[in-house]
Amino acid sequence: MSNGKKVVGTGGELLMHQLVAQDVEYAFTNTGSAEAGFFDAFLSVPGVQPILLLNESLVLSAADGYARASRKTAFVNVHLAAGTRQGSGQLFNSYFDGTPMVVTAATRDAGSFGDHNTLGMPGGYAQVNAVQDVTKNRWEVRDPRGIPMATRRAFKEASSMPTGPVYVGYAESALSAKEVEGNIQTGNSLEMAQTPDDTTLNAIHDALLNAEKPLLVVGPDVPNASAQQEVLDLAENYALPVAVGFFDYGTFPRANPNFVGLVDTLNDKEYDVVCCIGYRPNTRANPSDDRFPNALKIGLGHDPAMLGNTFALDLNIWSNVKHAMAALNSKWNPADANLHHLSQRRAELITQSEVRLTKQRDSALAHGKDNPIHPNFLGQRMADNLAPNTMVVSENFTAADHLMPFGYGDDDWRYVRAYGGSLGYGVGAAVGAQLATPDRPLVLSIGDGSVMYSSSGFWTMARYGLPIITIVWNNLHYQTVRVNFARWGGNMEEQNKYPETYLGDPAIDFVMLAKAQGIEGQHVYEPSELDAALKRAREVQAAGEPYLLDVHITNVGAGADQNWYRAFKLNS
Ligand SMILES: Cc1ncc(C[n+]2csc(CCOP(=O)(O)OP(=O)(O)O)c2C)c(N)n1
Numbered sequence: 180m181s182n183g184k185k186v187v188g189t190g191g192e193l194l195m196h197q198l199v200a201q202d203v204e205y206a207f208t209n210t211g212s213a214e215a216g217f218f219d220a221f222l223s224v225p226g227v228q229p230i231l232l233l234n235e236s237l238v239l240s241a242a243d244g245y246a247r248a249s250r251k252t253a254f255v256n257v258h259l260a261a262g263t264r265q266g267s268g269q270l271f272n273s274y275f276d277g278t279p280m281v282v283t284a285a286t287r288d289a290g291s292f293g294d295h296n297t298l299g300m301p302g303g304y305a306q307v308n309a310v311q312d313v314t315k316n317r318w319e320v321r322d323p324r325g326i327p328m329a330t331r332r333a334f335k336e337a338s339s340m341p342t343g344p345v346y347v348g349y350a351e352s353a354l355s356a357k358e359v360e361g362n363i364q365t366g367n368s369l370e371m372a373q374t375p376d377d378t379t380l381n382a383i384h385d386a387l388l389n390a391e392k393p394l395l396v397v398g399p400d401v402p403n404a405s406a407q408q409e410v411l412d413l414a415e416n417y418a419l420p421v422a423v424g425f426f427d428y429g430t431f432p433r434a435n436p437n438f439v440g441l442v443d444t445l446n447d448k449e450y451d452v453v454c455c456i457g458y459r460p461n462t463r464a465n466p467s468d469d470r471f472p473n474a475l476k477i478g479l480g481h482d483p484a485m486l487g488n489t490f491a492l493d494l495n496i497w498s499n500v501k502h503a504m505a506a507l508n509s510k511w512n513p514a515d516a517n518l519h520h521l522s523q524r525r526a527e528l529i530t531q532s533e534v535r536l537t538k539q540r541d542s543a544l545a546h547g548k549d550n551p552i553h554p555n556f557l558g559q560r561m562a563d564n565l566a567p568n569t570m571v572v573s574e575n576f577t578a579a580d581h582l583m584p585f586g587y588g589d590d591d592w593r594y595v596r597a598y599g600g601s602l603g604y605g606v607g608a609a610v611g612a613q614l615a616t617p618d619r620p621l622v623l624s625i626g627d628g629s630v631m632y633s634s635s636g637f638w639t640m641a642r643y644g645l646p647i648i649t650i651v652w653n654n655l656h657y658q659t660v661r662v663n664f665a666r667w668g669g670n671m672e673e674q675n676k677y678p679e680t681y682l683g684d685p686a687i688d689f690v691m692l693a694k695a696q697g698i699e700g701q702h703v704y705e706p707s708e709l710d711a712a713l714k715r716a717r718e719v720q721a722a723g724e725p726y727l728l729d730v731h732i733t734n735v736g737a738g739a740d741q742n743w744y745r746a747f748k749l750n751s
């Protein structure tokens with residue numbers, strides 16, 4: 180029976196007691212005086228470690244990285260409406276991927292007296308509505324006695340499928356109130372208990388068994404539901420080629436023979452049966468969103484908004500992916516493994532995979548003498564030199580993530596990335612992911628442009644002794660934008676000039692940027708220096724310190740040959 184525990188204290192202390200009951204290890208925060216009642220409770224209620232980040236976008240991305248790497252619900256406290264707004268760019272990423280987080284801030288009364296608050300919402304607007312489109316749910320607490328219940332509900336809601344960030348605003352006066360009595364009960368996720376319908380399961384089984392050209396598309400809700408093994412079993416049983424979403428190298432092992440790459444690079448007209456599992460479609464806002472026109476389309480997932488909203492489904496199961504997969508796998512008859520078409524496809528997949536992996540590796544190594552360093556060569560040297568078991572937080576598109584040994588096995592690497600694409604994610608996410616997995620070697624693999632959206636995050640790595648290796652893929656460009664501008668065409672392509680994509684003049688020195696915040700590092704210019712630099716980074720990491728490599732790489736793709744920008748100096 181859950182009768183809870185009675186406590187008496189300030190509103191802030193009640194909140195802290197609730198966090199302890201929720202097993203919160205870390206409160207990701209940027210401080211402000213409206214939340215004084217909460218911060219005061221760090222001195223009286225032990226158990227939660229505050230983690231200070233110097234900008235709210237970092238606070239939110241750190242919490243997101245923590246939640247993804249730990250598979251726990253992260254807790255955030257930021258400052259009023261202004262701090263909430265500042266963090267919203269990263270909350271966008273969390274909402275896009277359904278990351279379980281409880282995001283909180285104080286609120287100020289803008290109705291009872293004056294209505295023109297510094298940092299708060301102006302009169303007539305609710306602070307919770309400032310995050311309406313980037314949270315699953317939100318509440319405002321005015322009565323301090325309600326702090327435990329509202330916070331419990333927030334944890335329950337964030338962690339119940341479909342998971343996602345939720346927001347709670349606590350009146351400043353509620354956090355400061357004294358001698359409040361509260362009842363602390365733990366909020367747990369609702370169990371999504373569902374036995375899928377047998378008729379649907381049989382129909383899916385039949386379709387997969389008899390398909391001539393099937394495709395399995397898997398997405399981040401597979402690892403979110405811890406259903407990796409179930410997906411491996413399904414792919415192997417039915418000899419299914421497996422594709423992943425845009426830049427999602429974390430959901431299926433790239434060296435598995437069934438892996439065929441990113442779904443967006445395949446010809447979607449070719450397939451007769453497409454089964455999407457935990458897949459979160461990355462839509463394009465044009466008619467091509469209506470994918471797989473010739474296929475019987477199947478969807479399994481725990482987020483109903485990801486099932487049938489974009490392309491229509493013929494068969495679906497809205498459920499915890501792990502439960503649905505287990506039920507589906509129980510339909511498999513091992514005697515069918517020898518069916519001719521399955522054996523044949525299995526053999527083809529093995530050959531194709533070997534050819535692809537060898538080709539990728541050889542062509543990356545063929546760039547070994549390129550100077551400046553070729554990005555694929557950097558990716559391959561990372562794959563060959565960094566520790567087994569590494570967790571990579573990735574933020575850039577030039578990064579050769581496809582060359583790295585991501586998978587599910589003990590020594591395989593793990594992948595953390597935000598698919599929402601709102602830059603400013605990587606540095607904070609690395610902080611959170613390292614706190615979540617203190618025993619894993621952590622590498623932040625990040626573009627030069629991306630670093631600068633979150634450039635004050637190195638300080639947090641240094642303060643808390645987080646032994647993160649940061650590798651900056653420094654090409655002096657927003658290369659992704661330049662290449663997309665060229666594809667768009669127009670004057671830009673014709674003149675080979677891409678406004679505001681060149682980041683040199685002045686070039687940013689990332690070693691100095693890290694040094695200013697307490698982190699050592701080095702530049703790497705020569706391809707021949709790479710292995711030694713990576714080894715040095717690993718030594719520093721093994722000694723428990725962060726380290727940064729500013730790797731000067733070449734540009735690739737359209738416009739790689741130019742550094743044009745419209746020159747302008749204020750006083751010339
Ligand atoms: C918040 C936000 N602003 C702008 C963009 C547009 N954008 C996409 S990629 C990119 C450049 C990233 O540069 P960098 O990290 O150096 O990687 P590169 O493209 O050079 O590989 C930009 C500005 C974005 N995705 N998010």
Ligand SMILES: [Mg+2]
Pocket residue numbers: 626627628652653654655656657658
């Ligand atoms: Mg760049």
